[in-house]
Amino acid sequence: QLHLQESGPGLVKPSETLSLTCSVSGESITSADSHWGWVRQPPGQGLEWIGSVAYSGYTYYSPSLKSRITISADASKNQFSLKVRSVTAADTAVYYCAREYSSAPAYWGQGTLVTVSS
Amino acid sequence: QSALTQPASVSGSPGQSITISCTGTGNDIGAYKYVSWYQQYPGRVPKLIIYEVNNRPSGVSNRFSGSKSGNTASLTISGLQAEDEADYYCSSHAKRGTDHLVFGGGTKVTVL
Numbered sequence: 001q002l003h004l005q006e007s008g009p010g011l012v013k014p015s016e017t018l019s020l021t022c023s024v025s026g027e028s029i030t031s032a033d034s035h036w037g038w039v040r041q042p043p044g045q046g047l048e049w050i051g052s053v054a055y056s057g058y059t060y061y062s063p064s065l066k067s068r069i070t071i072s073a074d075a076s077k078n079q080f081s082l083k084v085r086s087v088t089a090a091d092t093a094v095y096y097c098a099r100e101y102s103s104a105p106a107y108w109g110q111g112t113l114v115t116v117s118s
Numbered sequence: 119q120s121a122l123t124q125p126a127s128v129s130g131s132p133g134q135s136i137t138i139s140c141t142g143t144g145n146d147i148g149a150y151k152y153v154s155w156y157q158q159y160p161g162r163v164p165k166l167i168i169y170e171v172n173n174r175p176s177g178v179s180n181r182f183s184g185s186k187s188g189n190t191a192s193l194t195i196s197g198l199q200a201e202d203e204a205d206y207y208c209s210s211h212a213k214r215g216t217d218h219l220v221f222g223g224g225t226k227v228t229v230l
Binding site for chain 1: 150152154156158163164165166169170175207209210211214215216217218219220221222223224
């Protein structure tokens with residue numbers, strides 16, 4: 001059974017880099033045609049797609065966040081990661097990792113709240 | 119401001135049918151079959167209920183159905199039940215230079 005779990009600091013200071021990791025069990029992140037993505041949700045607001053990494057290592061990014069984010073994969077650990085640079089309070093959100101099928105986040109992690117504050 | 123436009127709220131009585139619209143452009147909904155819908159209860163993880171416009175994942179009630187016409191997608195909930203009270207989000211594959219996904223702003227469904 002597929003399981004995804006986010007991990008990383010719950011508090012990040014403004015202007016610093018937010019780093020999260022998603023650990024995957026039940027499927028290899030290099031399985032054919034698989035895509036692994038990140039979605040966030042600020043408190044009380046809607047969902048925002050951040051980006052994804054394909055089984056090949058190719059990455060797809062939200063145009064609005066592209067200049068500040070990096071998504072990468074570590075096949076040896078069956079994990080993929082997110083980095084958001086130069087964070088502000090607007091980056092405060094619950095961050096979810098997900099397995100995408102047909103351009104749809106289908107299996108989600110439980111989410112982790114990241115607060116940007118000094 | 120979300121890329122896809124949804125009504126902020128929709129309501130209906132038990133047993134009724136309601137429809138939630140999701141309006142995009144020719145660069146997203148109008149161009150691809152990859153339209154999805156999600157249900158989210160407060161404080162819970164979103165759940166995929168429709169993918170590729172009108173397909174339901176295993177275990178999702180057949181009271182949920184999806185459709186698309188032009189740049190607008192729709193989610194219909196038939197036989198509305200109290201448990202359907204939740205937030206609903208649409209998403210679509212999009213391409214403006216590069217491939218990416220976009221979400222709607224979400225619709226709060228209230229069962230009267």
